Amino acid sequence: SSDNGEHKTDIPLLEQFGLPDAGLHTRQYAGHAVGFNQARRTPRWVAEHITSTKITGPANRKNMKFKADPSIQPHFSAFNEDYLGSGWSRGHMAPAANCKYSQDAMRETFFLSNIVPQNNENNSGFWNRLELYCRSLCSRFDDVWIISGPLNLPQKIDGKDCVHHYVIGKSDVAVPTHLFKVVLAGRSGGRSLCLGAFVVPNEPIGYTPKLTDFQVSLSELEYKTGISFFPKLRRGSWQDLCSVDGCQLMNFHDMECYIAERKLAATRSVHELDNIMQRLVEKGVEPHNGLLTKYKTKKEELLQRFQK
Amino acid sequence: SSDNGEHKTDIPLLEQFGLPDAGLHTRQYAGHAVGFNQARRTPRWVAEHITSTKITGPANRKNMKFKADPSIQPHFSAFNEDYLGSGWSRGHMAPAANCKYSQDAMRETFFLSNIVPQNNENNSGFWNRLELYCRSLCSRFDDVWIISGPLNLPQKIDGKDCVHHYVIGKSDVAVPTHLFKVVLAGRSGGRSLCLGAFVVPNEPIGYTPKLTDFQVSLSELEYKTGISFFPKLRRGSWQDLCSVDGCQLMNFHDMECYIAERKLAATRSVHELDNIMQRLVEKGVEPHNGLLTKYKTKKEELLQRFQK
Ligand SMILES: [Mg+2]
Ligand SMILES: [Mg+2]
Numbered sequence: 001s002s003d004n005g006e007h008k009t010d011i012p013l014l015e016q017f018g019l020p021d022a023g024l025h026t027r028q029y030a031g032h033a034v035g036f037n038q039a040r041r042t043p044r045w046v047a048e049h050i051t052s053t054k055i056t057g058p059a060n061r062k063n064m065k066f067k068a069d070p071s072i073q074p075h076f077s078a079f080n081e082d083y084l085g086s087g088w089s090r091g092h093m094a095p096a097a098n099c100k101y102s103q104d105a106m107r108e109t110f111f112l113s114n115i116v117p118q119n120n121e122n123n124s125g126f127w128n129r130l131e132l133y134c135r136s137l138c139s140r141f142d143d144v145w146i147i148s149g150p151l152n153l154p155q156k157i158d159g160k161d162c163v164h165h166y167v168i169g170k171s172d173v174a175v176p177t178h179l180f181k182v183v184l185a186g187r188s189g190g191r192s193l194c195l196g197a198f199v200v201p202n203e204p205i206g207y208t209p210k211l212t213d214f215q216v217s218l219s220e221l222e223y224k225t226g227i228s229f230f231p232k233l234r235r236g237s238w239q240d241l242c243s244v245d246g247c248q249l250m251n252f253h254d255m256e257c258y259i260a261e262r263k264l265a266a267t268r269s270v271h272e273l274d275n276i277m278q279r280l281v282e283k284g285v286e287p288h289n290g291l292l293t294k295y296k297t298k299k300e301e302l303l304q305r306f307q308k
Numbered sequence: 309s310s311d312n313g314e315h316k317t318d319i320p321l322l323e324q325f326g327l328p329d330a331g332l333h334t335r336q337y338a339g340h341a342v343g344f345n346q347a348r349r350t351p352r353w354v355a356e357h358i359t360s361t362k363i364t365g366p367a368n369r370k371n372m373k374f375k376a377d378p379s380i381q382p383h384f385s386a387f388n389e390d391y392l393g394s395g396w397s398r399g400h401m402a403p404a405a406n407c408k409y410s411q412d413a414m415r416e417t418f419f420l421s422n423i424v425p426q427n428n429e430n431n432s433g434f435w436n437r438l439e440l441y442c443r444s445l446c447s448r449f450d451d452v453w454i455i456s457g458p459l460n461l462p463q464k465i466d467g468k469d470c471v472h473h474y475v476i477g478k479s480d481v482a483v484p485t486h487l488f489k490v491v492l493a494g495r496s497g498g499r500s501l502c503l504g505a506f507v508v509p510n511e512p513i514g515y516t517p518k519l520t521d522f523q524v525s526l527s528e529l530e531y532k533t534g535i536s537f538f539p540k541l542r543r544g545s546w547q548d549l550c551s552v553d554g555c556q557l558m559n560f561h562d563m564e565c566y567i568a569e570r571k572l573a574a575t576r577s578v579h580e581l582d583n584i585m586q587r588l589v590e591k592g593v594e595p596h597n598g599l600l601t602k603y604k605t606k607k608e609e610l611l612q613r614f615q616k
Binding site: 016165225230 | 453482
């Protein structure tokens, strides 16, 4: 051998002033955990564990404000100013509504470490319906684990494979071309596991595509993200979520009724109450009976209050 | 409070099947350390500590082969096939020539975990001269720490801030738009530290620009990379490397002579020997005396061997 005896890096000397620190540690919050990407100023991934208990409760979005995560150095953080006027909405990765059990947990989902620049229609539409589907799993499974995050996928431009994405604001927050979600659902004790992985373009999707149109194998998602998901889970020890549970998102009619129902609950005037129902009719949506009952109850309540 | 008492994530349950693993640990090699980017299939950063001892010695590039890093899962690795025919060269971050002290250390610099797709002219030209400058620091400082890596910087496209970069091969290896290098040089015991940070476009540079044209503050590089460099080094405890040491790269004449000298050393025929000197003349480069002496010595050596 031509070596002079020094076979290994002199580690103490190499590390005398510290190795580069890309802020790669896992950040724990009350209701979720985040792997943050300091270069992109967005999460790399956000992990949650939800149950029927956690998604039920009195916590609400009122008075919740998006804000820079105080645990992230300003140098590497996104700020509300980056998003405002950018044309991109602030899209939760761990959804606020998954934290109904705790106002504190919900508050932390509004940290920008849990947020990516998301197409507005996607955020309130398809992605919202995917989140609703994930919550609905809690009625059929004891435990649901969800990992969500942004992706920038290559595309062909002038015949060449390119990654092309926007950055917004003074912090150069990276706008993802796609979002991913991995869902693992099981019975108590981690039995009968079902897994589904999805990659959804960060653009308006509408009601025509099905969730299964965006399903990918876990292996493909790992290749695209560079991340190993559920590393302690034996490969192939799960069933396909969409085969077992259908992966049916709420349809247009039910979704419109659901949104109207939420608006009803928040309304404080009879005039606005009637507007909500009127807009449903204009969209050709016939309110289902549950919604009609809620409308009548709320109207009586408001009229009584008005008469006092 | 509206909370039901569960203020913290149930961490054992959240982590039951493991949190996402992006392979973010530091990888130690004989002569360098790597933070690898599994999504890009390139290093995120490569760290070295060099001295006049380490850059001197018998190790050489002969029989050295680029190869996939055996410690990286194939799913997340680059392969030689990704680079071949791509139009991009395999650019070392920790240069092979910084490991003259150890053939083992040099061999590991050929792992593709230490390599990024680099413009060929940049690799053999400006970046090579920057590496030579870093080695030259070893004659004036006792210890030199170097961190190198790829960058994908935003640019204005149609008035919008975008990141746009190519990916190559079946592994979608990310082609950087820029390369960075941070150089910290000191006397023994970490005294009299000088620091310089540079961001160089991944394209042909030529001899007109100076190294200082590409200098940035450490803070600016940290913002661009999302990485904190030398985190144990007190901010502002260093002098500017280029003010103290000049940051002068080798000029065209000296560089051509240097390259010719290396080619002379490797040549095994008189015909090729004369070709090397002839090409210098064609480029208008007058060989310096040291080179002429080496040429004459080598020629005599080859002629004698030929006569035997
Ligand atoms: Mg949302
Ligand atoms: Mg090179």
